[in-house]
């Protein structure tokens with residue numbers, strides 16, 4: 166049985182990626198933090214072909230207990246695809262940003278990459294095959310005012326993507342990143358869509374399914390010679 170783990174699979178982009186991976190024949194590990202009802206909805210949408218794995222990606226001990234425990238108990242189910250998708254933003258100008266905003270955003274978006282990937286990587290090395298896909302952001306490429314915390318975290322993951330790609334290429338593992346612009350999910354709900362759309366050459370927000378399609382490409386065996394790359398999915402928004 167081949168497995169795919171999607172962090173933050175309960176909603177938005179993560180849910181669309183779960184659906185796409187299920188269509189590729191993967192058994193899904195659907196991670197979420199709080200929203201069990203939405204995570205169950207994801208599981209229904211993939212016809213129950215997977216299971217829920219609740220843990221907070223910002224807490225290394227929770228990751229080690231929940232994910233580490235799952236891996237130990239399921240040696241016959243190697244995780245072939247890891248999508249580090251869970252993320253939050255907590256915007257504020259740097260002058261007004263408090264320490265907790267910095268810490269939470271860095272822990273959830275950047276530290277999570279290290280602790281989750283580290284647990285999954287050994288299995289991929291043993292299998293001599295793996296696909297690691299990190300969901301970053303336009304903000305990590307360009308830097309956006311009001312998002313020093315989020316931009317720093319996403320830029321950090323981009324650097325880690327490029328470095329890890331070089332470390333594990335020989336073992337048949339690729340490591341790539343997806344950098345969405347504005348995608349219609351809960352995360353962008355409070356934004357002024359009308360005003361922002363005017364700045365986007367495609368004149369619309371993207372859909373989670375449009376990010377998931379790119380994830381499916383990186384996850385496919387056909388993409389085996391593509392690694393350390395960042396693919397923008399942003400309707401032509403200048404980066």
Ligand code: NAP
Nearest residue numbers: 173175176177178198199200221222251252348350351352
């Ligand atoms: P979303 O709709 O807000 O969904 C966030 C998902 O992440 C939920 O499944 C949530 O779980 C999970 N999550 C949040 N914190 C978590 C934690 N500490 N531990 C485990 N799971 C956690 O967000 P989205 O728009 O789909 O964003 C997905 C990824 O794309 C993020 O990394 C985000 O930074 C990135 N991104 C989004 C956009 C955009 O325009 N939407 C643009 C660029 C990049 P619960 O349901 O349990 O809360």
